[in-house]
Amino acid sequence: MTVGETGRGLLELTRPVNVIAASALTFIGAFVAGGVAEEPLAVAAAVAATGLAVGAGNAINDYFDREIDRINQPGRAIPRGAVSPRGALAFSGLLFAGAVALAVTLPATAIAIAGVNLLALVAYTEFFKGLPGLGNALVAYLVGSTFLFGAAAVGEIAPAVVLFVLAAIATLTREIIKDVEDIEGDREEGLNTLPIAIGERKALVVAAVLLVVAVVASPIPFLRGYFGVAYLLVVAPADAVMLLAAYESFANPTTGQSRLKYGMFLAALAFIVGRAALEVPLLV
Numbered sequence: 587m588t589v590g591e592t593g594r595g596l597l598e599l600t601r602p603v604n605v606i607a608a609s610a611l612t613f614i615g616a617f618v619a620g621g622v623a624e625e626p627l628a629v630a631a632a633v634a635a636t637g638l639a640v641g642a643g644n645a646i647n648d649y650f651d652r653e654i655d656r657i658n659q660p661g662r663a664i665p666r667g668a669v670s671p672r673g674a675l676a677f678s679g680l681l682f683a684g685a686v687a688l689a690v691t692l693p694a695t696a697i698a699i700a701g702v703n704l705l706a707l708v709a710y711t712e713f714f715k716g717l718p719g720l721g722n723a724l725v726a727y728l729v730g731s732t733f734l735f736g737a738a739a740v741g742e743i744a745p746a747v748v749l750f751v752l753a754a755i756a757t758l759t760r761e762i763i764k765d766v767e768d769i770e771g772d773r774e775e776g777l778n779t780l781p782i783a784i785g786e787r788k789a790l791v792v793a794a795v796l797l798v799v800a801v802v803a804s805p806i807p808f809l810r811g812y813f814g815v816a817y818l819l820v821v822a823p824a825d826a827v828m829l830l831a832a833y834e835s836f837a838n839p840t841t842g843q844s845r846l847k848y849g850m851f852l853a854a855l856a857f858i859v860g861r862a863a864l865e866v867p868l869l870v
């Protein structure tokens with residue numbers, strides 16, 4: 587392996603798109619809490635800590651999953667030999683250390699969220715992933731908690747709670763669909779994921795019902811006065827994309843989970859637009 591191939595492998599381990607997305611969610615949490623202008627340094631520390639934690643969490647997941655990924659994801663950095671398992675573990679440790687160093691500069695509630703999340707990221711693959719629904723719920727909590735973390739970094743956490751719930755439910759739906767996608771390798775590894783425990787179709791029905799609940803609940807931030815009307819204009823197409831994706835996953839879970847992620851990105855954009863609309867009423 588050349589240095590370039592190893593460097594590319596290390597970057598891949600972090601899942602850069604998810605790093606950027608989760609950091610953006612933390613920023614949105616701070617923005618919705620109204621603290622970006624008042625506390626720019628705390629916001630920057632929380633955003634960077636999230637990026638490092640997600641990179642570390644993904645890298646340690648690929649380390650623990652190195653055998654299973656020979657079946658499920660043979661092109662990933664460890665199975666294809668670009669990064670050694672020990673290298674991935676050390677890299678993850680370095681990123682975790684960076685996340686901790688930044689998180690300890692924040693208020694106590696944010697430190698508590700970071701502490702729980704860092705433990706959850708380390709424990710996920712070995713202790714939760716193989717338990718039906720529980721591993722999915724843990725990842726759902728982690729993704730939703732980015733909004734709470736961003737808000738806690740600047741003080742007021744209440745407006746972020748409903749965003750936490752919506753993002754967690756949408757993520758739970760997607761994680762269940764991803765388990766349907768991965769059923770072959772997971773079975774060989776002896777995991778007991780939700781589709782293995784109750785069957786693929788039933789798992790997809792559970793995923794779809796959960797998403798419908800989140801979509802029905804999606805106007806709540808507007809109804810509670812956290813967002814302006816512009817939120818509804820952006821969240822409506824996001825809801826439509828997500829519902830269509832859940833439907834598609836019955837025919838093709840890979841397409842379904844990937845489209846669901848685009849719908850979730852659009853919903854996250856709706857949160858920004860919705861809050862900005864409160865500050866600039868001309869935006870609707």
Ligand SMILES: CC(C)=CCC/C(C)=C/CC/C(C)=C/CC/C(C)=C/COC[C@H](O)COP(=O)(O)O
Pocket residue numbers: 601603604605607608611725729752753754756757761800801804821825847850851853854
């Ligand atoms: C109904 C409604 C309005 C829902 C809100 C949905 C929302 C705003 C969700 C936010 C979630 C989001 C945009 C997450 C993006 C990326 C992220 C951190 C994903 C976590 O991924 C874990 C996963 O297991 C890794 O999989 P993959 O993406 O396939 O690499």
Ligand SMILES: CC(C)=CCC/C(C)=C/CC/C(C)=C/CC/C(C)=C/COP(=O)(O)OP(=O)(O)O
Pocket residue numbers: 604608635636639640643644647648651699700703704707710715725728729731732735768
């Ligand atoms: C705010 C702070 C401090 C942390 C945020 C932590 C967040 C948002 C984590 C997001 C979820 C995440 C990246 C979890 C890491 C582990 C994981 C589920 C990786 C997914 O790897 P795959 O190999 O695609 O899927 P499975 O291993 O679950 O099959």
Ligand SMILES: [Mg+2]
Pocket residue numbers: 647648651
């Ligand atoms: Mg994995």
